[in-house]
Amino acid sequence: MTRVVILNGPAGSGKDEAASYLQAKGNTTLGVPFAHQEFKKRLFDITKTIYNVSDEDWNNLYTRENKESSSVLLRGLSPRQALIFVSEEVIKPKYGSQYFGNAAVECLKHNHVNVFSDGGFIEELRPIISKIGVSNVLVLRIFREGCSFAGDSRNYLPVDVGPIVVDILNNGTKEEYYCTLEYEIARWLKVGETKE
Numbered sequence: 415m416t417r418v419v420i421l422n423g424p425a426g427s428g429k430d431e432a433a434s435y436l437q438a439k440g441n442t443t444l445g446v447p448f449a450h451q452e453f454k455k456r457l458f459d460i461t462k463t464i465y466n467v468s469d470e471d472w473n474n475l476y477t478r479e480n481k482e483s484s485s486v487l488l489r490g491l492s493p494r495q496a497l498i499f500v501s502e503e504v505i506k507p508k509y510g511s512q513y514f515g516n517a518a519v520e521c522l523k524h525n526h527v528n529v530f531s532d533g534g535f536i537e538e539l540r541p542i543i544s545k546i547g548v549s550n551v552l553v554l555r556i557f558r559e560g561c562s563f564a565g566d567s568r569n570y571l572p573v574d575v576g577p578i579v580v581d582i583l584n585n586g587t588k589e590e591y592y593c594t595l596e597y598e599i600a601r602w603l604k605v606g607e608t609k610e
Contacts, residue, residue, distance in 0.1 A: 416524050416546050419599060420533035422571050423556030424563045428584045432556070432595055433531035439592075440527065444600055449523040451530045453538050454497065456517040461500045465489070482565075498567045515541035522546070527599070534568025536575055543576055551577035552602045554595070558584040578602060 421429040433450040440448030481493040515538035
């Protein structure tokens with residue numbers, strides 16, 4: 415069975431940290447393999463091509479310290495601004511709002527829990543729900559003091575998006591955060607087992 419967890423929160427809220435932890439520990443602590451996925455992988459590839467930026471240059475640009483800073487390589491835009499421009503002004507108007515969701519479906523690992531660390535658009539979710547079913551998708555909305563979606567085109571997914579939506583506060587220790595993640599995912603997996 416293929417399942418998907420969408421981590422939905424602003425920059426700095428702990429999404430990548432959570433996905434990396436789950437990929438490393440999921441099989442031993444939750445009994446199922448996890449795969450860290452990103453909707454933006456295809457967007458990164460397209461943006462690098464449009465701006466003719468090498469993988470090495472992109473990796474230097476897209477760091478926590480630099481991704482808000484303008485760059486001559488991106489014609490004066492910051493990496494985040496370039497990504498938003500390519501997504502919202504180039505790809506979605508031409509190929510539809512579900513383009514990146516469709517691309518994500520192609521990358522799903524079967525018999526894994528695929529953890530997307532950059533959810534924030536309902537349109538990305540719809541192709542996944544259509545492919546694997548709403549009961550096989552969990553949305554974890556992550557809240558952390560001092561973190562917001564200001565300057566980002568994403569936002570918190572609504573509670574009535576379709577799948578189960580759980581809010582998680584990440585204001586304590588890493589251990590508390592990981593424990594909460596594991597608890598909520600284990601509970602969801604248990605419910606899914608009873609439906610199969």
